[in-house]
Amino acid sequence: MVGTLDGSLGQLFLVTTPLPLANLLGLLNGVAGFVDAEVDQVLSLVGGLNVVPTPLDPTLMSDRTPMVYPAGSTTTAWNSYVNQPAAGVVEVQTAQSDFHVTGTGIVGDIDTGVDPNHSVLKGVLLPGYDFTRNQPGASEMNDLPSGFPTPSCTTTCSGPAQVNQSTAAVLDQSTAAVLDTQQYAAFGHGTMVMGIIHLVAPTAELLPLKSFKSDGTGNLSDILRAIYYAVQEGKANVINMSFDLKTSSTELKNALDYANQLGLTCVASAGNDGAQEIVYPAALQTDVMGVASVGSTTATDGTRSSFSNYGNSVVWVAAPGEQIVTTYPFSAYAAGWGTSFSAPFVSGGGALLHALRSAITESESATATANAAPLTPTGMGHGRLDLVPALQSLAGGGGGNPDYTVSVSPLSQTIAAGQTATFTLSTAPANGFNQTVTWSCMGAPAGATCSVSPSMLTLDGTHTATATVTLTTTARSMVSLPNLPRASPLRLPSYAWALRLACVVVLAALLGFCGQKWSSELRLRPAKTAAVVALSLCACSCGGGSGGGGPGPPALYSITLNPSTVTGGATATGEVTLNQLAPNGGASISLSSNSAAATVPASVTVTAGEASATFTVGTGSVATSTPVTITGSYGGVTKTSTLTVMPVSSGGTPAGTYSLTLTGTSGNLSHSTTVQLIVN
Structure with a gap:
């Protein structure tokens, strides 16, 4: 057992095992609470057809006049970055000035990390987290060896030098030569993506989530951790994902469903194979806006980039993705080609939309972004991103009324x-x-x-x-509140850790890891020869069923009340839990109360494929403390739980x-x- 992948939810775990996946599933399928397993994947940011043109345009980043950006700050940036053609194509400055927005909230980027000391970005950077090392902070500078030469690029730099497959950075030639190796094939990618988000929304905070190494490789398990971290710890409003994989993942969809339910806007690149193909997460269109690439000038913004994937099944909108000038480590600048650099234009737009409507949802953000410039090429979603009509649709047209x-x-x-x-x-x-x-x-x-x-x-x-x-x-x-029952394995917040330990003990016994400390294993990396499996556990069913002979027919496992003590007139939430997932058609649990002091519905239904359902307990006024027994029955099993209804006490909050x-x-x-x- 390596550790949890879904943060505080405690239902998804990373484990290593020498067994083939089929054998492991055979062992675990009879364990109550076990839902599914999935083999971890290794992703790569490097590849595709986004090859930097040769020779490079020597004027691409030639205007290094310092510009104050954002207005009113003390931060300066090259004019080639602030006023580049791509920003004009999507109307960045017009959108900012007409709607008085420069971005609010937090934009997370799952990538190679960031240069935390970049002069353009550091004012809005949050510390983030490095999932490749399991440590706070997300500096991609940690991927460089000690003593690495720090380039010094001033107005005397000779011109852009190609560094790797996806960037053309303004660096001195010796440093460019060192970085032009497979080990650093994706170095700088995260800093570049962050720079484009900042270009669009310069006052939004940036949350780096380092899940990829400098060679461009990253584990799907680390990406899952990053998504849950962005939602739970990072309090992100937007997540940018400039990567793709061709194999579907149930757990990736589950993670993005979770982010969607909590109102996050998620954006992903459509991929750089120049093909009409299905890639993830862009294909998960109920949760994610997939972004293709078009040219970055007014003459080419209607043309699909040769490297860009297409097809309405993965593309929601297109955005500029050629010769995008952006930030690069060492407080330098670079130009980039690829859908990796199209997606952050939409993510930055999400931060502008958030400034107009702080509680905006993914679907509302996607609907607004769909107000795009029409494109002649087919398979490019709703067209090319245009921030002005996107914001206008949210504000009610014509700039909207002040509100x-x-x-x-x-x-x-x-x-x-x-x-x-x-x-x-x-x-x-x-x-x-x-x-x-x-x-x-x-x-x-x-x-x-x-x-x-x-x-x-x-x-x-x-x-x-x-x-x-x-x-x-x-x-x-x-009023003296009774202690919660210690023996109840229920899904109350105070029992979450004990329940998680119970599930871990079951798995540890099966996998031969009993006795190892959870905290010491959290930072261990799996052996290269071991299969890595993500286990999704239904925590509410841990320990369910009777011993021997498999789980048996579905039956009621427990009934819980939260809180277990209320003042008359208040309500409590009841929860019924089965010993396994409900069958087709669902499971109807009969409910009753032994006192008029508390009322419950006659029954509650657990939806097919789920393990639990909730119901509301109403209460009336009482003169003295009144214990009420709430009873549930299903599958020949009856369970009870006690609710104590209290009279209103003097001098205290009921x-x-x-x-x-x-x-x-x-x-x-x-x-x-x-x-x-x-x-x-």
Whole structure:
């Protein structure tokens, strides 16, 4: 057991085994909770037809006049970068000025890392994570040996020197010669992609997720880790994926489904084989916008690049992908060819859309981006990216009326009475809105106070402003909450780690890894000769079924209540779990309550192919503490769980689930958002 791949979810694991996959599946198929296994893949950023033209255009990066970028900052960049033809083709500057947006939120890039000290990027760079080394930070400079010569490129540089298969960097000739080897075939790729995102959205934060080495190779398992990290730890709003693989992956789709459900915009390159073929993740169009390449000047922007894949099954839009001037390690610049450099134009556009609508979803972002310039070539999706009509569609046309959008994070918190919960409230201006928004908080439970600080936010027309929402509860002096049952293997948050350990013990016993410490294995890399398998475990079913003879027919495994103690009038959430996945047609679990103090529906259905379902428990007022037994029955098995309904206690915050409404008012404009608070 190497470790988890899906972060806090704890259902997807990386393991190594000397067994063939078929043999391992044979061992695990009888284990309750085991869902599927998938062999890890090795991807490569290098390849395809995106060969840099020879000889290179000597004027490509010749204008090195320093330009302040973004406006109002102290950062400067070459004019060849800021005002390059490709930026004009997709209307970067017009979009920024007409809609008063320069990008908000966080854009993650799954790539080779970044030069963290690049003068153009470092002001907006987040530390990121290096999944190839299992350590914080995502510097691709770590791939270079100590003592590597640092090039010094000033206005006296002679001209661009070809470095590898995908870049033409402005470096001194000796350094270019050192880097022109297979070991560094993709070195600089991540810094280049980040530079294009920054060109489009210069005030968006950049989150480097290093999953590829300098030779361009990377493990699918590390890419999965990067996606879950971007969602859970990095709090990304957009994920750029300038890579492709030709073999489908169930776990890649699951990871991107997860990102989609939480509102992230995902973008991927369509590939550089110059063919109409299916590649992933671009083909996962419910989750991802695939991007093809066209020329980068007004004369060629309607022509598909010879290296670009095409076909509407993998292409959502096209964007410039030839002679793109961008950042390169050593605070240098480079020109790039390939769909790798088309995708970040769309990812940067996602950060501009996020500035207009902070709670924008993948489907909304894709719909807006589909407002593109028509192309004559077939198989190029909705056309060539044009940021102005994309933003215009979101703003309501004609630049839209000044307005603002609101969002809050996290959407839900669980605390005990006497504790404090905090939320971050974000207010994003749209179309130059620069007025003051006054905030109020409603719906706080008895014995609790809710405040917003600062209570008034004055927006500047461009940047998102934040406030802190604080909900302070008071302890209950009259109510002693019972301990949660220790023996219950349920999917409550407080049991997640114990449950994960139980699943690990089952797998470790089968694979001969019992007794090894989890923490010490997390950083181990699998032996080259071992098959690497991603195991997807259904945590709720671990330990289900009776011993011997396989899992048997489906039956009820457990019934749980969260919270297990509520104040009369509040609600609790019940969950039923089967000992295996529900059969075709689903599984209907009968429910009952032994007291009028708590009510439940007559039944709840577990959808076919799922292992659990939830239901709502309503409660009424009680004079004294009242234990209520909730009973569920299915497959000849009956399970019970106890809910304690409490009277309202004096001087304390009652247990229950509450919705807080946060309302912002500015003149005739009013917008609200809600958060959930669970008090135990």
